[in-house]
Amino acid sequence: MAFAIRRPSTAFSEDPSDRAQKRIRDEGHLAFIRRLPSVLSGVYGCEACHIRYGDPVYRKKHTGKAQKPDDAWTLPLSPDEHRAQHDTNEREWWLSHRIDPLALAQALYATTGDTDAAVRIIVQGRITLGLSATGRTAGE
Secondary structure (H helix, E strand, O other): OOOOOOOOOOOOOOOHHHOOOOOOOOHHHHHHHHOOOOOOOOOOOOEEEEOOOOEHHHOEOOOOOOOOOOOOOEEEEOHHHHHHHHOOOHHHHHHHOOOOHHHHHHHHHHOOOOHHHHHHHHHHHHHHHOEOOOOOEOOO
């Protein structure tokens, strides 16, 4: 006697809840990020760098080259730093700088519009990492 196990069509999908969701755009937040100092070097004149890799801890889905993540997942980087971030394995690149970009992006998104609070978050992160104004550690 044969039997079948009933399961929903989404049983083996990673996260079926967000398949139809469109990317959340927030031009105000992107403009805010561009006014902040770089999370690496502390210089101004930054671009809004989207973090593409996914992480279930942050409920952040992976996005490929043809799509951008929600604008909440951005950090300020100088143009050269931004290019370097995209030229290699992104997760490893951030790890090499000892930065959890998703935690930092969440903190900055929570302070959108409050430049003083955002700069404090960036400066505190740089102090915690032991980075100088040049982005190098004290021993380099």
